Amino acid sequence: MQVQLLQPRMKTAKDTRFKKGMIPWNKGIPCSEDTKLKIVATLKGKMNRELNPNWKGGLPKCENCGKQLGTYGYQKCRSCSHLGLQNSLGATPWNKGKKYPQISGENNWNWKGGITPLNNKIRHLIEYNLWKQSIFQRDDYRCQSCGRRSNVLHADHFPKTFASIIKENNVRSIEEAINCEKLWDMGNARTLCFDCHKETTTYLNNHNVRRSFYEG
Numbered sequence: 545m546q547v548q549l550l551q552p553r554m555k556t557a558k559d560t561r562f563k564k565g566m567i568p569w570n571k572g573i574p575c576s577e578d579t580k581l582k583i584v585a586t587l588k589g590k591m592n593r594e595l596n597p598n599w600k601g602g603l604p605k606c607e608n609c610g611k612q613l614g615t616y617g618y619q620k621c622r623s624c625s626h627l628g629l630q631n632s633l634g635a636t637p638w639n640k641g642k643k644y645p646q647i648s649g650e651n652n653w654n655w656k657g658g659i660t661p662l663n664n665k666i667r668h669l670i671e672y673n674l675w676k677q678s679i680f681q682r683d684d685y686r687c688q689s690c691g692r693r694s695n696v697l698h699a700d701h702f703p704k705t706f707a708s709i710i711k712e713n714n715v716r717s718i719e720e721a722i723n724c725e726k727l728w729d730m731g732n733a734r735t736l737c738f739d740c741h742k743e744t745t746t747y748l749n750n751h752n753v754r755r756s757f758y759e760g
Contacts, residue, residue: 641670663710666721675699675728683735694737702734705746 562568575583604613606621613621649655666672676699686693701709704726715721726732741747 643670662715662717662721663706665718666710666727669718669722671722671728675730675733678730679733679735682730686735687737687740688734689736689740689743692737694739696738698736698738698741700734700736700741700744700746701732704732707746 602612604616604618605611606613606624607619608624609621611621611623645651647653679699680697685697687697706727709715709724709726709732710721713720713724713726715724715727721727736744
């Protein structure tokens with residue numbers, strides 16, 4: 545004879561969610577006077593937000609047009625931000641081409657005692673960049689050796705090299721380089737592409753010219 549064991553029934557939690565058709569437990573029971581006063585005070589605070597002690601002014605407004613923004617953390621609406629971006633495109637920076645001796649040379653926070661070679665300093669001058677652009681425009685942005693246009697162009701001192709001009713004129717500082725007329729002579733310059741410039745005898749691999757420049 546087999547004996548069947550009865551499994552204990554699991555108790556389930558009672559569903560207390562309000563469903564359609566159910567009658568609220570407090571239907572027909574009148575509210576007390578205190579409860580009515582609390583409800584009225586709450587509704588007044590929602591309708592008149594300025595009277596609520598927790599009111600902080602609501603969402604911010606655009607600082608340009610005064611339009612109310614949809615969220616916090618912004619100062620301008622989308623239209624004003626897009627308009628400002630359009631006005632900034634193509635505009636010339638106010639400090640383009642200007643020098644600031646207050647943060648140049650020894651006054652700069654990256655100054656390390658003047659360890660950068662003089663030739664690198666000259667090549668990073670504003671005057672040197674303007675001189676290169678003038679050479680490119682004169683030669684119509686074409687290499688004077690192969691005749692083709694290139695995205696990478698170099699302004700080469702020719703027939704006198706950059707190092708020989710520095711040595712012959714005894715240039716020892718940036719001020720002397722700026723005042724050296726032969727260094728900025730457009731008649732002693734040509735436009736070369738990168739490939740043609742590498743084929744010249746004075747492009748980086750001429751150790752004698754570089755040694756004479758650093759030692760002279």
